[in-house]
Amino acid sequence: MNLKSLAEQLGLSPTTVSRALNGYPEVSDSTRQRVAEAAMRLGYRPNVSARRLATGRVGAVGVFLPAQGSVALGPHTSEFLSGLASRMAHEEIDIVVSPLETEDEVPAYHRLVSTKRVDAVVISSPAISDQRVKVLSDLKMPFALHGRTDIGIPHAWLDIDNQGGHYAATSHLIELGHRRIALINGPAGMTFSAHREAGYRAALAAGGIAVDTALIGNDIFTDETGFRQAELFLATRPRPTAIIAGSMMSALGAFRAIRSAGLELGRDVSMIAHDDVFPYLNADRMVPTMSTMRSPIRDAGSRIGEMVLQLLAGAPVEQLCEVWPVELVLRQSTCPAP
Amino acid sequence: MNLKSLAEQLGLSPTTVSRALNGYPEVSDSTRQRVAEAAMRLGYRPNVSARRLATGRVGAVGVFLPAQGSVALGPHTSEFLSGLASRMAHEEIDIVVSPLETEDEVPAYHRLVSTKRVDAVVISSPAISDQRVKVLSDLKMPFALHGRTDIGIPHAWLDIDNQGGHYAATSHLIELGHRRIALINGPAGMTFSAHREAGYRAALAAGGIAVDTALIGNDIFTDETGFRQAELFLATRPRPTAIIAGSMMSALGAFRAIRSAGLELGRDVSMIAHDDVFPYLNADRMVPTMSTMRSPIRDAGSRIGEMVLQLLAGAPVEQLCEVWPVELVLRQSTCPAP
DNA sequence: GTTTTTTTCCAAAGCGCTTTGGATAAGGCT
């Protein structure tokens, strides 16, 4: 069932049917009704390839799945994707995922761009100075960045206030009397890692506490690295009494390390973890419940989707820059310093 | 740069250029060379929408992102997707993700099918009798199922030997002298849950051990449910000495419950977890290292991709059915019963 | 009643590619 045969059924021209269906004004309400009803009844659905060819718009945005073993392919990926996809689905826009085979994303970009597979792309986890935004703007491919980078090219981005979150978390721990506070941070070179460390350092400075670099770890966020880092931190003397974990996965590892050291979370050691909010890892239902810096990544995904839509509608990128606050949620894992 | 202007540049017809590029025999090697070189030099890349319209093939397969809060949107999703996508990328096939807003997937299928967005779809986490395969085969949409279902309609599927894996794990625990073995299983109604329970029960029966339904839990796999279930199991008397966990996430929760009960994993209580193999959750590097039933879900994704390709190439679905073995990897979390 | 405007619809020309059905030139055969 295509446009032409639908038109024949109705005794109308394809032009009119197309216009009726797409809400153009040059068609009377009565025929629009008639067309809509017939389309529904006969189950007519426009062929997307044909429409895409005719309009030049693809109706799809691309996202890249980080390479295997990369920093960025974590449990948050599917949540982010899910938020993004559900926003886009409302506008009948597909999201196509492109796996990256290596760390070098540039060829993958060219492929997506030059074959006109997508109208825009979404990129995540930027480095402090991220070349991808240069490549994409050179290619004139609209894009939105999840995170922030400092490269001097105007572009759409959405980031959370990692610095503010870590400042608040660290300050709170200091107020509780903690002086030795360890930081399980992300890989060096990433913007979010830099921001987090900056927030942490600023709070320490404000509290008159010197930074001990032995209490800062940079690595990807896994259960294992959380464990290893916490183990090292807890072996230093004086023993740290608080740990800030960069992700829930790290926090789980750190939790085990605390237990292994014969210590108790929420009594001997406090912990605040960054929480992207996964349905299968609920900070509020852990034992003890986990204090977190909360920032739902699914919502970020859906907001990024919104931004991409505005981008495609012609909104100037300068207006599409946002920083979301990070909410400090205090639970049982934080307590006064022993 | 499109086909026509490339052809003009070369002084050839679009027909010939198209054929040269697509490897048809009706063109001499010398001109094929010339065309290929020019295409490369001028950066020509065919417009996918046009090609799709002309060929009728879309060059895309659909996957569904389970609804928010659903059983199936877990940490494994991105790994599976990643495996699938990297296999498809080799054939220049896109994978488009469709979010499911509700538990009812049928409208989403119709959307994908009737608008010809994809050539095939991949579905996961089937129920014991899964209506989705009926819907898809009624729609004549090629599809591959990750998992198994019992619905009497021939179709392509790939599943792991959940029953065998759980039989082996349970048997091994019995050999180690455990008599009270708890099972943290998936939601009732899912095929994999049924298979796992069947394997577990069969092994108990073979070992002459009666099933205690108080030691079987059915729920989605989260850190929290793992904790809660393990807590309940450990409160029964006589206390179970071994736990089989359905996922690494459940295992982490169960691990904490064991610790909370003042017990030690790998000494007082043994555990074997099903491991889909996540880069950020490595059983081999946990402390103690975790015994697992190992089955890399990324590999499954890429194999499903392979199957979809064969499906599209016209392979009969009867030949596209596979069960993968589940490997029992023994580590420190299993020990003889105390 | 005629002219102008507005409303409503349509014919036809793309969008960029593939593919069918020749046409032409080159080579092989008797």
Place this chain on the structure above:
DNA sequence: AGCCTTATCCAAAGCGCTTTGGAAAAAAAC
């Protein structure tokens, strides 16, 4: 040389939709 293949290439017709530039009918203005 003449005839038949075979190897190359091309013109043109789609694929199913959108959109431009009218045309016919209806309504409004004079």
